[in-house]
Amino acid sequence: MRRRVAVLFGGCSVEHEISVITALQLMEAMDTLDYDIVPVYVDQKGHWYAGKELLKREFYDGLPGCLENITKVTLLPQPGVGGLTILKNMKVIPIDIIFLAFHGKYGEDGCVQGLIEMADIPYTGCGVLTSAVTMNKSCCKAVLANSNIPVLPWVVIKREESRQSLGALLSRIKKCEGLENFPYFIKPCNLGSSVGVGKASDEKAFAEALARVFKYDTDAIVEPCIEDLMEVNISVLEGDTPQVSVVEIPVAISKVLTYEDKYLRGGKNKLGGVASDGMAGLVRDIDPEYLDAKLKESIRNYALAAFMILECAGVVRFDFIIDCKTNTVYFNEVNPLPGSLAYYLWEKSSPRILYTEMLDWILKRAEIRKARVNAVHKDMEFKALR
Amino acid sequence: MIVVVVAIILLCHLLLYRHRSFHYLRYFQQEEYNSGRFLSWLWNNRVFDIKATAIALIALIVVGFVPFVGSIVAAVALLFPIILEGDPRITGKITLKMTMRAKRIYLCAFILYATLLCIAAWYVRLHMLWLIQILFFQSIPLLLVIANGVMMPLERIRQRRYVSEAREIVRDVNPVIIGITGSYGKTSTKNILGEILQIAVGTTFWPPKGVNTLMGITREIRENLKRGIDYAVVEMGAYRRGSISRLCGITPPKAGIITAVGLCHLERFGSEEDIFKAKSELAEAIPDNGILVCNGDDPAVRRIAEENHKLVTLLYGFDDNDLDCWVSSMALEGDKGTSFTLHWNDDVYDGYVPMFGKTMLYNVMAAFSMACAFGADPEYVLAVLTNIEPVGNRLQVERNGDIIYIKDAYNSNPIGFCAALDVLEGLLAKRRIIITPGMIELGERRYEENVIVGEVAGAICDLAIVVGDVNSDALRCGLERGGLDDKDIVYCNSRDEGFAYLSSVVKDGDAVLIENDLTDLYEQRVRL
Numbered sequence: 001m002r003r004r005v006a007v008l009f010g011g012c013s014v015e016h017e018i019s020v021i022t023a024l025q026l027m028e029a030m031d032t033l034d035y036d037i038v039p040v041y042v043d044q045k046g047h048w049y050a051g052k053e054l055l056k057r058e059f060y061d062g063l064p065g066c067l068e069n070i071t072k073v074t075l076l077p078q079p080g081v082g083g084l085t086i087l088k089n090m091k092v093i094p095i096d097i098i099f100l101a102f103h104g105k106y107g108e109d110g111c112v113q114g115l116i117e118m119a120d121i122p123y124t125g126c127g128v129l130t131s132a133v134t135m136n137k138s139c140c141k142a143v144l145a146n147s148n149i150p151v152l153p154w155v156v157i158k159r160e161e162s163r164q165s166l167g168a169l170l171s172r173i174k175k176c177e178g179l180e181n182f183p184y185f186i187k188p189c190n191l192g193s194s195v196g197v198g199k200a201s202d203e204k205a206f207a208e209a210l211a212r213v214f215k216y217d218t219d220a221i222v223e224p225c226i227e228d229l230m231e232v233n234i235s236v237l238e239g240d241t242p243q244v245s246v247v248e249i250p251v252a253i254s255k256v257l258t259y260e261d262k263y264l265r266g267g268k269n270k271l272g273g274v275a276s277d278g279m280a281g282l283v284r285d286i287d288p289e290y291l292d293a294k295l296k297e298s299i300r301n302y303a304l305a306a307f308m309i310l311e312c313a314g315v316v317r318f319d320f321i322i323d324c325k326t327n328t329v330y331f332n333e334v335n336p337l338p339g340s341l342a343y344y345l346w347e348k349s350s351p352r353i354l355y356t357e358m359l360d361w362i363l364k365r366a367e368i369r370k371a372r373v374n375a376v377h378k379d380m381e382f383k384a385l386r
Numbered sequence: 387m388i389v390v391v392v393a394i395i396l397l398c399h400l401l402l403y404r405h406r407s408f409h410y411l412r413y414f415q416q417e418e419y420n421s422g423r424f425l426s427w428l429w430n431n432r433v434f435d436i437k438a439t440a441i442a443l444i445a446l447i448v449v450g451f452v453p454f455v456g457s458i459v460a461a462v463a464l465l466f467p468i469i470l471e472g473d474p475r476i477t478g479k480i481t482l483k484m485t486m487r488a489k490r491i492y493l494c495a496f497i498l499y500a501t502l503l504c505i506a507a508w509y510v511r512l513h514m515l516w517l518i519q520i521l522f523f524q525s526i527p528l529l530l531v532i533a534n535g536v537m538m539p540l541e542r543i544r545q546r547r548y549v550s551e552a553r554e555i556v557r558d559v560n561p562v563i564i565g566i567t568g569s570y571g572k573t574s575t576k577n578i579l580g581e582i583l584q585i586a587v588g589t590t591f592w593p594p595k596g597v598n599t600l601m602g603i604t605r606e607i608r609e610n611l612k613r614g615i616d617y618a619v620v621e622m623g624a625y626r627r628g629s630i631s632r633l634c635g636i637t638p639p640k641a642g643i644i645t646a647v648g649l650c651h652l653e654r655f656g657s658e659e660d661i662f663k664a665k666s667e668l669a670e671a672i673p674d675n676g677i678l679v680c681n682g683d684d685p686a687v688r689r690i691a692e693e694n695h696k697l698v699t700l701l702y703g704f705d706d707n708d709l710d711c712w713v714s715s716m717a718l719e720g721d722k723g724t725s726f727t728l729h730w731n732d733d734v735y736d737g738y739v740p741m742f743g744k745t746m747l748y749n750v751m752a753a754f755s756m757a758c759a760f761g762a763d764p765e766y767v768l769a770v771l772t773n774i775e776p777v778g779n780r781l782q783v784e785r786n787g788d789i790i791y792i793k794d795a796y797n798s799n800p801i802g803f804c805a806a807l808d809v810l811e812g813l814l815a816k817r818r819i820i821i822t823p824g825m826i827e828l829g830e831r832r833y834e835e836n837v838i839v840g841e842v843a844g845a846i847c848d849l850a851i852v853v854g855d856v857n858s859d860a861l862r863c864g865l866e867r868g869g870l871d872d873k874d875i876v877y878c879n880s881r882d883e884g885f886a887y888l889s890s891v892v893k894d895g896d897a898v899l900i901e902n903d904l905t906d907l908y909e910q911r912v913r914l
Binding site for chain 1: 475476481484581584585586587588762763765766768769770772773
C-alpha cells in the first residue's frame with residue numbers, strides 16, 4: 001500500500017540550509033509510486049509549513065516572503081491524531097511515516113524525536129536517547145570509551161569558565177593526560193558540520209578558537225591536535241544485522257575540513273554563490289587503495305560496534321581519525337543523521353545500494369521498529385487513585 | 387447587463403487598488419508612517435498613477451461607441467499594471483513587510499475606498515464612472531494617509547501599552563544596560579559589543595540590525611529580553627531632541643557610548659547644536675557611578691565627556707591626545723581584514739578584525755573599551771574580535787572571482803564615505819570604480835559635502851557611476867575637481883540602471899565601491 005511520508009527538514013539549527021539540501025535530494029530520490037511525499041519545511045524561527053511548493057529548490061530563493069501562502073502545520077504531542085494538524089482549521093493531514101532530514105539542534109538531538117514519540121508515529125533514524133547522546137560529543141566519547149572504542153583524550157570547557165580566566169583554564173587543560181602541550185583542536189560540543197572548529201598552537205590562537213566556538217555553542221571540547229592525520233568516514237545501515245559501507249577520505253583544502261569545504265565548494269562550479277549539493281558535493285576519495293586493508297577492517301569493526309553500543313537506527317555516518325605517524329585509529333564523531341544521508345557511500349559499496357532503495361529500506365525499518373516498540377504491555381489502569 | 391459590467395469594473399478596479407496600495411504602503415512604511423514625509427516624497431517624485439489613468443481615458447472614448455464590451459476590455463486592462471509592476475511584498479530592494487500595523491492601515495483604507503467607489507458607481511453613468519475612476523486611482527496614497535490618521539488614536543493606545551509592558555520587563559529582568567548613540571557607527575558598535583560581552587563577559591541581549599527606535603526596541607524587549615540575561619546593549623537613535631531621553635526611560639543605561647556627533651539626519655534635526663544636545667541626553671541619563679565611553683577624536687563628543695562626569699570616563703581614538711584606548715597603526719590585510727596596534731592601560735596589543743576602514747576601528751575601540759571596563763580580559767576581547775563578521779552592507783569587502791566589491795550601503799555620511807574610499811584606495815586593483823547616489827540627509831549642507839567627498843573620490847577612482855539626479859551636479863563638480871575625466875563619469879537614472887551599466891563594464895582585477903545604496907525612497911523615479 002502506498003504510504004504517505006512527511007519529510008521534515010530545515011529547523012532552527014546552524015545547519016538549516018544543509019538540511020534543506022539533504023531533504024530536496026532525498027525527496028527527489030524517493031520512489032513516488034510507493035510513497036506520497038508531504039514536504040514539511042521548518043523555518044529558522046521554528047514554524048512548520050507543508051505543501052508541494054516546498055519540493056522546488058527555487059522556492060527557497062524567495063524566503064521568507066514566499067512562505068506567506070504556504071499552509072502552516074504542526075504536530076500535536078498526543079497519540080491518535082495520525083498526522084500533521086493544519087493550524088488554520090485544525091484539520092489533519094494523515095501521515096504514515098515521518099522521514100527526518102534535519103541536521104543539528106532540535107532535529108538531530110532527540111528533541112523532535114521525542115515529540116514524534118509522543119505523537120505515536122513511526123519515524124526514521126535514531127531514537128531519542130541515541131540522538132541525544134550522539135549529538136553531544138563529550139557524552140558520546142565517554143560512552144564509547146567505556147566500551148573500549150579508542151577515542152582521543154578530551155576536556156569540556158563551559159563558556160562561563162572561559163570568562164573567569166583564560167590562564168587558569170589552560171592550566172586545567174594541561175593537567176589532563178594527553179593534553180599537556182599545544183597544539184589543540186577546539187570544537188563546539190553540540191554541533192556538527194564543522195561549524196566553529198579550529199586549531200590552536202599557542203595561547204592567542206587558543207583564545208581565538210574558543211571565542212569562535214562560543215559564538216555557536218555554550219560548551220567547547222578540547223582535544224590534542226594530531227599533526228599528521230587522515231579523516232576516514234564510514235556509514236552503517238540499520239538492519240537485523242547492520243551493514244557497513246565502503247570508507248571514504250574527504251579531501252580538505254586545509255588540514256581540517258571546514259564548513260566551506262563540506263558544503264560550499266559544490267560539485268562543478270567553485271565560485272561563491274553557486275547552488276551547493278551538500279555533503280554529496282564534497283571532493284572525496286572513496287575506498288582508496290592507499291589505505292591499509294587492516295586499518296579499513298578495524299574501522300569497519302569499530303563502526304559496527306559503535307552502532308550497536310549507541311543503539312543507532314536508520315543510516316548513520318561515523319568519522320574516524322587515523323594518526324598517520326602511529327597508524328592508530330580513533331573514533332572522532334558520529335552523525336546520527338548524516339548530510340545527504342551518506343548515500344554516495346552506499347552507491348559504491350558492495351552489495352551496491354542505490355539511494356532510492358536505501359530510502360525505501362529506512363522507511364520500512366521505521367515501521368518495523370515502531371511496531372516492535374509498541375508490542376509491549378502498557379498497563380495503564382487506574383489503581384493508585386482508586 | 388449593466389450590473390454585471392459595473393461589477394466587473396469594480397472588481398478589477400479593486401484588485402488594482404489592492405496592488406497599488408501595497409506599492410504606496412511600502413514607501414509609507416519606509417517613512418515610518420510619517421504622513422508629512424510620505425506626502426512630500428509623493429509630491430517631490432510625482433509618483434502619480436499613469437497607466438490606469440491612461441486606460442481610463444481611452445475607455446472614456448471607447449465606451450462612447452461600445453459601452454459594455456469597451457468597459458469590460460478596459461476593466462481587464464486594469465489588471466496589467468499588477469503583472470507589470472511586481473508584488474511589492476516580494477520584489478524590490480526593500481520589500482513591504484505586512485506587519486499588523488500595515489495590515490490595519492491597509493484594511494481601513496480599503497474599506498473607505500471600496501465604500502466610496504461603490505457609492506460613486508451607484509450614482510453615476512457608465513462613462514462617467516470611467517472619469518471618476520481616475521480620481522480614485524490618484525487618491526490611493528491619500529486614502530492610506532487618511533487611514534493612518536483614523537487609526538492613529540488606536541495606534542497610540544496600543545503603543546503606550548507595549549511601551550509600558552517593555553518597561554515592566556526591563557525592570558523585572560534588570561540587566562546592566564549599555565546605551566549607544568552617535569551620528570554613525572552605532573549599529574556596528576552595538577553588534578561588536580554584543581558579541582564581545584556575550585562571549586567574554588555574560589549573557590547579553592542586543593537587538594539585531596539597526597533597531598534603534600522606541601517601538602523597535604520595545605518590540606525586541608517584549609520578544610527577546612528574558613530573565614537570566616545579564617547585559618543589554620541598546621542602540622539609541624536620535625531623530626530629534628528628546629528621543630534619547632524617551633528611550634532611556636524604557637532602558638535606563640548604566641553605561642553609554644557616544645560614537646560621533648556629525649551631520650547625519652541633519653534634515654530632520656535642524657541645527658548642529660540640536661544634534662549635540664540630542665546626543666548629550668544619553669550621557670545625562672547615565673548615573674554618576676556609571677561608565678561613559680566617548681570618541682576622543684570628535685571634539686563635540688569630547689565636550690560631552692567633559693560636561694558629564696562619571697565614575698569611569700574613557701576616551702578612544704587615533705590621535706593620542708590624552709586617550710585611554712588608542713590605535714597607533716593599522717594595515718589592510720589583503721581583502722580579508724585589518725590588523726592594528728592597540729594601546730590600553732599602558733599595554734600594547736596586536737589585534738585583527740575581519741572588517742575594514744578607519745571608522746570600523748573606531749567602533750572596535752569603543753566596544754573594546756566598554757567590555758574591558760566591565761572586566762573582560764583584553765586578550766579574550768581581541769580573540770572575539772578576530773571572529774566578528776560585519777553587519778550586512780556596512781563596509782563589507784567581498785571577492786567575486788577576480789573582482790573585489792566594497793559594500794557600504796547604508797545612509798552615508800561624510801566620514802563614513804571617506805573611510806570607504808580609504809579602503810578602496812588601499813586595495814590592490816587595476817581599476818577603482820565607485821557607484822553612488824551621493825549622500826542625502828545632510829540638509830542645506832548637502833551640496834558642499836557632496837562636492838567634498840566627490841573630490842576625494844575623483845582622486846582615487848578611475849570610473850564613477852552617479853545614480854539619480856539628487857546629487858549629480860555636486861558630485862560632478864567634486865569628481866572633476868578631484869581629477870576624474872568627464873568621460874569617466876557616467877550618470878544613471880536608477881539603481882538598476884547603474885548596476886546594469888556596472889556589470890557591463892566591470893572586469894577582472896577591478897575594485898568596486900558601492901557607496902550609499904539608498905532606500906527606494908530616494909531613487910530617481912517610481913512610475914506607476
